[in-house]
Amino acid sequence: MWQETISITGPYDFDLALYRLKLDPLHHVDMNNKSVKVPIQLDSRQLVVEVVGVGSLQEPEFILKGTEMKEQAVDRLVEIFGWNIELIKIYEHFQKTELKSLFQQHYGTPLVLDFDPFACLLKCIIHQQLNLSFAHTLTERFVMTFGTEHEGVWFYPTPEKVASLTVEQLRELQFSGRKAEYVIGIAELVASEKLRFNIMDQMSDEEIAKELTKIRGVGPWTAQNFLMFGLGRQNLFPMADIGLQNALKRYYQLDQKPTAEEMEKLKKPWEPYLSYASLYLWRSIE
DNA sequence: AACCAGGGAAGAT
DNA sequence: ATCTTCCATGGT
Numbered sequence: 001m002w003q004e005t006i007s008i009t010g011p012y013d014f015d016l017a018l019y020r021l022k023l024d025p026l027h028h029v030d031m032n033n034k035s036v037k038v039p040i041q042l043d044s045r046q047l048v049v050e051v052v053g054v055g056s057l058q059e060p061e062f063i064l065k066g067t068e069m070k071e072q073a074v075d076r077l078v079e080i081f082g083w084n085i086e087l088i089k090i091y092e093h094f095q096k097t098e099l100k101s102l103f104q105q106h107y108g109t110p111l112v113l114d115f116d117p118f119a120c121l122l123k124c125i126i127h128q129q130l131n132l133s134f135a136h137t138l139t140e141r142f143v144m145t146f147g148t149e150h151e152g153v154w155f156y157p158t159p160e161k162v163a164s165l166t167v168e169q170l171r172e173l174q175f176s177g178r179k180a181e182y183v184i185g186i187a188e189l190v191a192s193e194k195l196r197f198n199i200m201d202q203m204s205d206e207e208i209a210k211e212l213t214k215i216r217g218v219g220p221w222t223a224q225n226f227l228m229f230g231l232g233r234q235n236l237f238p239m240a241d242i243g244l245q246n247a248l249k250r251y252y253q254l255d256q257k258p259t260a261e262e263m264e265k266l267k268k269p270w271e272p273y274l275s276y277a278s279l280y281l282w283r284s285i286e
Numbered sequence: 287a288a289c290c291a292g293g294g295a296a297g298a299t
Numbered sequence: 300a301t302c303t304t305c306c307a308t309g310g311t
Binding site: 124125131217220240241285 | 290291292294
Binding site for chain 3: 129130131133134137138174175176177178179
């Protein structure tokens with residue numbers, strides 16, 4: 001058993017992060033305790049680390065409790081929760097833009113990654129073109145049927161496991177035939193190491209997106225979401241996203257959803273932090 | 287009841 | 300290359 005305390009520079013609103021995590025029924029969030037149990041996949045080892053928020057918005061502090069592989073687990077958690085990102089700099093950037101008030105309203109909201117890249121990719125595909133509540137039901141059903149539980153925490157099924165499934169098995173969970181094919185196909189690529197997440201560190205967003213969109217079932221939206229929530233890249237703005245379009249419509253009080261050209265123009269000043277613009281716009285309609 | 291949903295592939299032009 | 304249709308099902 002190990003324990004570690006981490007202090008970072010504010011602002012960082014852990015309550016908001018937990019509230020958001022809680023929207024996914026698979027996450028083990030305890031609001032009273034200000035804690036979440038995080039499933040981490042390291043070298044085919046599965047471990048669970050509990051993260052407890054003990055600090056404040058301006059002086060954030062976290063206690064991490066785990067059982068093994070402390071160093072790697074802590075590094076991974078820093079990445080997942082964005083504890084190495086200085087949100088204050090991002091605020092300063094957006095104070096000079098039209099999103100100024102949006103960033104004040106959601107002050108301290110961090111970009112929290114999915115707990116695992118493969119899980120992120122699967123989730124993106126499952127969520128395509130579905131309303132959020134049904135999307136959550138579907139992923140929950142998928143994980144509870146084919147995933148595994150350790151220390152009371154759910155892990156997504158491994159690529160090998162998903163690759164071994166049949167379309168019929170997924171259809172029973174109310175996947176569409178196509179979604180089932182996409183999910184199984186991607187799992188086969190990952191299991192056979194034709195798609196490798198651990199070499200993506202040295203690749204640009206464009207290189208990764210190009211690689212991913214070759215895969216059946218992965219279009220621009222999925223690639224961008226994966227870059228953002230799977231790898232934590234900071235400069236993505238999925239224009240195909242209905243939620244973002246609706247959020248822009250509301251924020252700018254437009255009569256209709258913005259066109260691609262209009263969005264292209266609007267987003268220019270938000271670079272190189274487009275992911276945060278996306279994130280905060282999504283929050284504005286939740 | 288009709289239309290939409292935090293898209294993408296396949297077919298048609 | 301760009302436009303249209305289909306996918307499947309829950310939510311509003």
